[in-house]
Amino acid sequence: MNYLYGASYSPLVFPESAWESDLRLMKEAGMNLVRTGDVHGSWDRVELQEGNYQLDTFIRFYEMAAQFDQQVIFTTGASCPPLWLQRKHPDVVILSNLGQQYPMAASYHWACIHHPAFLEASDRYLRNALLPMALAQPNHFGWQITNEIGFPFMPTQQNAEIELYCYCEHCQAKFREWVQQKYGTLTAVSDAWMWGTTAFWYNEWDDIEAPRAKPSAWSGVTRWLDWRLFWQWAFANFARRQHDLIKQQDSPHPTSVNMFNFKGFDRFGTFTGLDQWQIAQNVDHIGYDLYPGSGNKLASRPEHNSIFLDHGRSVSQSAGTDFWLHEMESGPIGGWLMGPDYNTGPVDIWRNGFEALGHDVKLLLYQPWREWDYQPLHWGALVDLDGNETPRLKAAAGLGQFIRNHDAFLQTARVPRGEVAILESKANAIFLRGVNQEEDLFAAQRGAYRALWELDYRVDFITPAQVINGTIDDYKVVLLPLMGLIDAETAVSLSNFVNNGGLLVGFARCGTLDHQGWSHHQLPISGLREAFGLVRVEADSPPVPPIRWNGRSYPGYKNRDLVEAMAETAVLATFEDGNPAITLAKYGTGHGLYIATQADSGYLQTEGGLLKTLMADLLPQLGIKPGVTISYTDKNIREIDPHLLVTPSRSMILLANYHQQDVTARVAVKGNGRSPHAIVAGILEEEPVRWDQQDDTILIDITLPQEEPMAITIDWHDTP
Template sequence: MRNLAAPISPKLPVLMHGADYNPDQWLHDPAILAEDIRLMKLAGCNVMAIGIFSWAALEPSEGQFQFEWLDQVLESFRQNGIYAWLATPSGARPAWLAGRYPEVLRVGPNRVRNLYAGRHNHCFTSPVYREKTAIINRKLAERYGSHPAVVGWHISNEYGGECHCELCQEAFRSWLKRQYGTLDALNLAWWSTFWAHTYTDWQQIESPAPHGERNLHGMNLDWRRFVTEQTVAFCKHEIDAVKWANPGLPVTTNMYTLETLDYRKFAPILDVISWDAYPDWHIAQDNVKVASTFAFLHDMFRSMLHKPFVLMESTPSMTNWQAVCKLKKPGMHRLSSLQAVAHGADSVQYFQWRKSRGSTEKFHGAVVDHAGHEHTRVFRDVAELGGTLASLSEVTGSATHAETAILFDWENRWAVKDAKGPRNAGLHYEETVQDHHRAFWQQGIPVDVIGSEDNFAPYKLIVAPMLYLCREETGRKLEAFVERGGTLVVTYWSGIVDEHDLCHLGGFPGPLRKTLGIWAEEIDALHDYDLNGVFLLDGNPLGLSGRYESRQLCELIHLEGAQALGQYTDDFYAERPALTVNSLGQGKAYYIATRLGDDFLLPFYRAVAAQAGVARVLDSELPAGVTAQLRTDGSSDFIFLMNFSDKAAEVVLDGRSYIDLETNETLETVIPLPVDGIRVLKRDAAPLRS
């Protein structure tokens, strides 16, 4: 059993509530700070992320530092019981730095160096950039590392992107030498004999480019690994420059885009995981799918350290960069914010506190609008949530106990997106993973989202959708998991390539073939307008029946010890197996050979979870669009009932005694939930199983 977590900071052992605060944008108006402090207290905000893009204000010219304005802000915070995540400002360098040292600016894949602009426009390999960030970071640590208002370090901002300069090219070649040792080993791993692309000198190797090499999939994969490692190394360089001043002060870096970096690689160097969530609510009124998608993401970030995380950014109203920037309708701010808490957040924080007057994010949502006062709908929503979070302080530090895990690997994601075929119109890896996660979310079953390198032992049930890149080691781990009594579910397009993106020989699904008891001979790709179907066989051990539509991919498999539970209904492979189960040791392994929808996944996982002994948060059926999530401190369970449907609902309790955590009302039978409604309940905790 995992240890139950402690609060993120003993300085602030309650749920954190606050925003990105940019007082450096308002230094010309000294009255703003005093007014902001008044409004922060009025909104029930207790923490601000500060200094994120303040390098030019802190060091307006090289070696000339101005900390007095930040001194004043932090002292005002201290006097008013407000705390700060103090940022290192590397996310956006000052103009003098780029002008004097152009090597700090990134070079794009086209090999053209960027002009001074934007943010995330810096080379993580550059010795100059590392030197200059270390200087400003050490200055901040010396001055504020023991400041009573500082609750933790906010390292940079939303690391992402890549640089292709000569410094990075040399670093990439050095990284490859460490990985492979010899060019012969590299050429074999990259299968560079294809199109006669064999390398005979390390200097011939260049990073992927639109006008250069892009077809060696092993190379593409290694480049992404290198970019991640180089960024993690830079992050650690930043952490080392501040951590020494007060080793007890936690460090985090806020994560956002999934595209370029494997965020799990950051977890070992961080004390707290934080991320920035911007759901697109009210898109065609499909809030259920939006909610389940962000439930998956919350679960993924929480699972990186298996303890409470920080929701570092969200919007209190709208963004200004989505295709259609919808306002949050009444009730949605409370619901969406508490959804993060339900899935393990110990904070709700926003971008931004006060709207910028100019530049690219001047219309992005904020707690304080351009009107500059508290008499707005958004401010009232934020203040109301501040009161709610204060009433839920008991939840702080509590853990999520999941008996089910879903495998989601960044390397697999990269490899799937690089594959040519079988459906270049889209394999929809992330959507598929989220579909499987949603089937548990709909039942109120907590889920961890883990990687192949994580420990499988704590789980009863593991789901591996489209595990295309499957190492031999991962295959052995999953085989051992099943043999020890675990239940495994794997889908089509799994066990296809190894860690070098080389196809497994001897038959798919490669390292999973014995565990699953099947051989996947071919895979048929369907056009978007094509359908097949799966008919469940009578008397199958899951007790399921009926016909379900299948789409996009249909694998043609042979049984090698597995039992068929369902068959295809159409095409030349009609009546061939489409759903199987294999017994191995004390456990079972299921294989879903085609893409099936929610109408199948929900009853399937309901049956599989029951068979595996996986507990639901509530032992009762939840209405469509309603979910239940659980956090526990070992003595008490905290149940979050949330209604994301477009109509009012009722939840029938399971006979146990509950208390509404906000009203202290005792509840035993039925809980009404209005549209966008949420109730937070407390009950005595059952002992957690080891």
């Protein structure tokens, strides 16, 4: 098998006379995989009337794709059912908290995944139409389950929030079942859902209803948490349903789900019902859809590609599966007549491709191959509207050549675990969204990531489940950006991590609430108390005074905690009013660092960069160093971004280059007791480079033209 590389193509949309030329160009670009049957006319173009399947076009497409050595990944179509289903069952459309049906002919995912008619129709479509069709094709590769699973991520009204779904009777019944499973008795639910003046006592299971408002509208916290956790479970469960159906008839071919994270309108999947970690457990592989140009994200968030791909890579690693990119931006993108948001060009194709390869992506597909003239929203494309080559296709063909040159290595190499992990919890994110503080959490995660990323550390994401099951012990540092909700078991596991030698970094308001969003009585809670070496923590009101540290003043940000340190805990810095601001405790063989303000989000919002400066000072003192570092004149934020891929005998460093000038740089790589026998660098043509070894560090000098990527390959002598 070869590394999987290709593009999305809609044979139902483009004339059959164009297929041959398109497929030939794909093959010439080093591609071997086409994704089809996505949102552009799949189920609704196949099952024209109930039970009347028209699959000839797809069969002819499979056959022609085979002539050009292209395999096909097919989607299950469940994101956009045909209109006859809605005509026959008018209540199959998802229902909002305000009692409004999702507007038809707007976005996909309008049908309710708990409606029996939808389930019956989508099961039958998959079982009777798609599976027999695909199984008869020798070049069938595998499956994409639905498309960008979850509720619609676009608001139905200009500038509004996206709506809450789904409140239909089937979903209410399913929720009731889920609640009954979770709590067992009505007394337990009534206790758990207690809330201020708007609490109810539930005397019948039929009394259980989904909340129609967020806690910020004076509605119960625990009930809100349950409602959105239910949806994250429900969509993961739907993925499992389609996966199981496929496997009954087609066990050899892999299933997958394409999704995203950090999206505008819904950063952490609270409204859309998206828990990437759970979904990854239910299918063979997961993929993300990468669009840095949409909304021109890199202009305001230069770390976007890295944090997005590190998140997806971490989710895949947690499930022990491969990380795929079902969609990667292929040309000018975003905006209607006044667009594009970003004029994606050949440089971006190379750079985004290197980002993908460098973050362990094992299947890489552009979206789309060709644009649709009926949808005059800029959305990329490698060829023009007439199917002619563009400079972007040339770049994609170059990347294709690079992939083929290193095919076996890229398939087997892995990104080693990060030195640093960021803890994220869906419950914490759901709570903060419920009280209108989702952007605070987003800023906190970004700030924590960015500070460490800029220092060349490799950052992974982990969940409370991984804290408890011991995966956390693979890391040297764990950060807890705006982790307001921490349950008792996680807190104790975090203290074990410290006891066993880890460094735990907490920020203001850490572990204030329990698993159901209620107040912990004594702060810090057991576990965090020992780990951080703090006697007492109390929330204070703004303004936050500046912090004096190492002879400089740094602004506090947003929140502050008044903390009382244990006698043996070091106070590294104080606020200007004398209260401890940064404390460092030794616990077991590890350390707990507490920063009593929001230095996580504050890293991006205030001058001075306290978090980065502090980490740059402290981590090397504790012997925690990045595996690969890069240095060049006037390095600011990691404009040149190195990514390490390893096999036992070879390492490759893929440099994604955002620097606007030619640069001479020095890359330092840990040898881990080995020395290189050859080092080469380049893109399509590689040449030996100058290098030196100092102790266990390999130093490599390279010159990088503006925005040009580079790969450095190190072949190691056998381990002594």
